[in-house]
Amino acid sequence: AQEALRQSQKMEAMGSLTGGVAHDFNNLLTPIIGSLDMLVRKGVGTERERRLIDGALQSAERAKTLVQRLLAFARRQPLQPTAVDVARLVDGMAGLIGSTLGPTIDVRVDLAADLPPASADLNQLEMALLNLAVNARDAMPNGGTLTICARRESVEGRHPAKLKPGHYILLCVADTGVGMDHETLARAVEPFFSTKGIGRGTGLGLSMVHGLAAQLGGGLTIDSAPGRGTKIELWLPCSAAVVGEDEIAAPARVTHAN
Ligand code: ADP
Numbered sequence: 001a002q003e004a005l006r007q008s009q010k011m012e013a014m015g016s017l018t019g020g021v022a023h024d025f026n027n028l029l030t031p032i033i034g035s036l037d038m039l040v041r042k043g044v045g046t047e048r049e050r051r052l053i054d055g056a057l058q059s060a061e062r063a064k065t066l067v068q069r070l071l072a073f074a075r076r077q078p079l080q081p082t083a084v085d086v087a088r089l090v091d092g093m094a095g096l097i098g099s100t101l102g103p104t105i106d107v108r109v110d111l112a113a114d115l116p117p118a119s120a121d122l123n124q125l126e127m128a129l130l131n132l133a134v135n136a137r138d139a140m141p142n143g144g145t146l147t148i149c150a151r152r153e154s155v156e157g158r159h160p161a162k163l164k165p166g167h168y169i170l171l172c173v174a175d176t177g178v179g180m181d182h183e184t185l186a187r188a189v190e191p192f193f194s195t196k197g198i199g200r201g202t203g204l205g206l207s208m209v210h211g212l213a214a215q216l217g218g219g220l221t222i223d224s225a226p227g228r229g230t231k232i233e234l235w236l237p238c239s240a241a242v243v244g245e246d247e248i249a250a251p252a253r254v255t256h257a258n
Pocket of ligand 1: 195203229230
């Protein structure tokens, strides 16, 4: 609990700090991009100079994308948990995910029948799923398979991810990509930890997904090894509004994800 508190305070401080810096950067980048864009359109200078200007414009545009992601992170809306049909959400996003990942990645969806609703925030869960899918894409530069599955799980007693006993919807996103080494795995959910290099990664994706799961009363587990791919499991509590205690007849099972 102490660690979770420390992490969330760090997130909050980072959020307001980056919000301010990102905002200023965004304002500064606008005239830079505008001027470079004008030069590119006019086609001024020698061919070599035009290539240099073009490169500068591309970098500035990448910086702008990065800054906008930071801004979106800093401006996160407060959570609005409602009863979310996870199967429907995944089905609805499969097309978008498929086109985001491109033709070299095979997207498979495996949804348990009769999934009860999860207590979650629809928009933020969509963002989270997209984030996980984009991470999976980055981990599979030569193509591979992304599997999204959702099923119901019960937790009894102690759980490795410190989940409270109860009923959950387990949403997992697994890839056949490069996987994570020990250090990356240990630091993956840390805000601003990224191995992707400047302008490519913000290091906020997994920390956002982790924060979301934690705020909803669930959790996140990661199973990954170099060369073997990565499986991210998002545990979302079943919506209390729908799941009565007596409704669950199946024997409870604990999954040790790590
Ligand atoms: P970002 O994607 O911007 O780097 P994240 O917080 O989403 O930030 O991820 C942090 C780091 O965790 C990544 O830089 C990468 O090293 C590692 N990572 C995340 N997802 C995967 C994955 N599916 N496969 C391999 N490594 C991953």
